[in-house]
Amino acid sequence: MSPARARTSRPEIVQAARTLLEEGGLDAVTMGAVAERVGVRGPSLYKRFPNRAALISAIGGAVLEDLAKGIEPLGDDPDPGMGLRAMATAFRAFAHAHPRSYELLFMNLPAEARPPADRNALTAGPLLALAARLAGPDRALDAARLLTAFANGFISMELSGAFRLGGDVDGAYRYGVDVLVDALSRRAGEGVASAG
Numbered sequence: 001m002s003p004a005r006a007r008t009s010r011p012e013i014v015q016a017a018r019t020l021l022e023e024g025g026l027d028a029v030t031m032g033a034v035a036e037r038v039g040v041r042g043p044s045l046y047k048r049f050p051n052r053a054a055l056i057s058a059i060g061g062a063v064l065e066d067l068a069k070g071i072e073p074l075g076d077d078p079d080p081g082m083g084l085r086a087m088a089t090a091f092r093a094f095a096h097a098h099p100r101s102y103e104l105l106f107m108n109l110p111a112e113a114r115p116p117a118d119r120n121a122l123t124a125g126p127l128l129a130l131a132a133r134l135a136g137p138d139r140a141l142d143a144a145r146l147l148t149a150f151a152n153g154f155i156s157m158e159l160s161g162a163f164r165l166g167g168d169v170d171g172a173y174r175y176g177v178d179v180l181v182d183a184l185s186r187r188a189g190e191g192v193a194s195a196g
Contacts, residue, residue, distance in 0.1 A: 010049075013045060015062075017059050022101060057115060060105065061116045074090060074126060081134060147177070
């Protein structure tokens with residue numbers, strides 16, 4: 001295999017594109033910039049990705065895979081409430097470590113540029129499993145969406161510098177997660193009691 005061909009492997013291209021994403025946002029991820037980063041001419045990239053949208057989709061898939069590595073083990077916590085708290089903490093830590101990659105996951109992208117749906121489902125699996133154990137299988141998706149919406153809203157505001165009133169932002173995040181997890185636990189307990 002020639003050196004140029006080795007440099008244009010899909011994983012290396014995606015890694016170079018992720019680096020550009022973190023350095024300059026999605027606008028910095030052009031086929032030309034990625035080609036330059038891996039040391040090849042632009043047309044070489046089209047042997048691996050038919051267009052920029054396919055490359056962005058692959059970046060999103062890689063980001064989800066990395067996120068999953070941090071949250072997947074937490075899905076096995078014997079206490080679903082503690083597992084959800086730990087998962088929320090890991091989710092926020094990932095966002096702080098990779099802010100532009102994190103933002104990519106929540107962008108309103110064209111369908112062909114979105115992360116692969118199967119990878120998205122795999123990454124969401126541990127959250128849904130814990131939510132099912134806490135809120136019940138009929139409300140698992142609702143509970144997972146509630147927790148994700150809170151976490152993403154909080155983290156997005158935090159990353160954009162919107163919390164300007166001081167105070168303990170870490171504590172505020174933990175408080176929000178605690179309130180939601182406790183409310184879901186109570187609601188599930190009330191449902192069991194009323195069914196009995």
